[in-house]
Amino acid sequence: MSPIQDFALVYEALNNSGTFSEGDPIIGTLTFKLKKDTKVKNVFLKAKGEAHVHWTEGSGDNERSYSAHTRFFKVKEYLVAEKDEGNKLHQGVHHFNFSLTIPKGDFPSSFKGHHGHIVYMLEAKISRSWRMPTTLQKQINFVSKSFPHTDQAMCPQSSSVNKEMGGFSKGEVQMSATVNRKACSPGDTLSIFAQICNSSSKKIRPKFSLEQRTVYRAGTSTTSTVQTLFKMVGDTIGQTPEETASCKLTIPIDAIYTLHNCDILSVEYYIKVYLDIKFAIDPEVVFPLVVTPSSSFVSCEDVQPFPAGAFGVPSYSDFPAPVFPVELNPLPTGSGYPAPDATQLENITSGNNYQWPQNAPPYGASSHAAFVPPSVQHSAPAIPPQYQQGEQPPSYTFPCA
CATH class of the missing domain: 2.60.40.640 (Immunoglobulin-like)
Known part of the structure; x- marks a missing residue:
């Protein structure tokens, strides 16, 4: 029986919607309890994003399957570094604070459909010699910042x-x-x-x-x-x-x-x-x-x-x-929209044995400041022209057979 109990992964986003985007940090705590002193190879956390599609066509001897897979990124951080002689962890409750940063790039939003999906996953793993690793996965809701043709979204x-x-x-x-x-x-x-x-x-x-x-x-x-x-x-x-x-x-x-x-x-x-x-x-x-x-x-x-x-x-x-x-008239006449306020990050509090260092290497930590989108100035949209009273619109001929 595994000595590892109460394996839990808790994380939070910097915004109120609980979503993540390109360049955002994923901040949280990995917790587990050991029933006895245990030697482990390593403990690590990784975040990854990938897409997969699969469908079949035809039936019987004529059935054909189609599939494709794409990985957008993978970020990995060791919470307990791997050693040849192993790492001895003592009996009791262990807490690991972590911070992973999603790379910047043009990544699509999370999606699940009939023939495929786009999934962003946070995975924690404890590896032991000659034992099956203990693994825990949680999906994160990813929302892309990249959208086409929104510069003139209000235009008819x-x-x-x-x-x-x-x-x-x-x-x-x-x-x-x-x-x-x-x-x-x-x-x-x-x-x-x-x-x-x-x-x-x-x-x-x-x-x-x-x-x-x-x-x-x-x-x-x-x-x-x-x-x-x-x-x-x-x-x-x-x-x-x-x-x-x-x-x-x-x-x-x-x-x-x-x-x-x-x-x-x-x-x-x-x-x-x-x-x-x-x-x-x-x-x-x-x-x-x-x-x-x-x-x-x-x-x-x-x-x-x-x-x-x-x-x-x-x-x-x-x-x-x-x-x-x-x-x-569907077009607003206001001058624009105010820039949103920055959300504030609440500190994660827990009694832990391993405090996250203040100056960690890349991918090991990131700024805890919330992402604040730049203020965008909005100009008043033009209103489609109206015919003046008494003015006749141009005539048009509609041919008949």
Whole structure:
């Protein structure tokens, strides 16, 4: 029977959310009790981050498996250094204070999906000669600081599409859609507007959806899963020169952050605005959306609509972008957001036999000062232009078959 009892690993983060990011220290205490004097080879602690994907395709003799693995980093610190003659630890309770620093780098956030995961682990191990090592593992919640395209997160993005009816139907349908944000956080609400011109003989229904697409990669092979997180159906629209449909979309509070910086796994979000037309291919516009942990984005001064025609959608630059109703204008007019206050680290207190040294070597200790993000100045966003009273918007011709 092992003489090691009550093997426990306690750690804490420098922020109130309990998450870790690149360059953060992991500070805590390793505790165990020995029933008798025991000789050990070493006692060490390590932190590591890695991603793994695996899936199968086909069945029977045609079944094939695909897998891939990536390690982002591994940091190791000996609490009891290894000696040829071993180390004798006395009977009783032993406490080891530790501090490991996560390296700086472009690492993805923690993730768990159907065909793979991204895991960051803290592991403690006691090794003894001719014995199985005593091991304890705990996952840490890692949140990346790297996100794409958040420099103009508050800017709207727009796109247009039209469809000419064929067969037994006449006329044409045109739609121009706008989303008021390019990036957001879980719990945020987006405003979506669609201007629709239905000069056909068909009745149509506008639909809005939020989709999460996860892609797994192993070499040149890929597989993916798509999950619809939100869907809304608008009212039926008959023949009309112009109709505006709108939607308020709230990002689920448990939504996974966008993952773009892992070679074998990625998570992307798309907002789809499309028209449901019976017995016809539904015209649609698709907007990419970045989901990040923070909502303190930088607004843009010059609104640059999302280029039409992206993701295979036809471009029609002469179709006007929709005008936001004044009472639903999604763009804030404030000057920005205050920089967050630094969190204070509470000292770890315990009766221990081994105090952590004040001037430890690299990876053995790190500054206990909390990470304070730099203050970001936010400029007031531009407001989409409105038509003046009495002014007529430009005319547009919608051809009919």
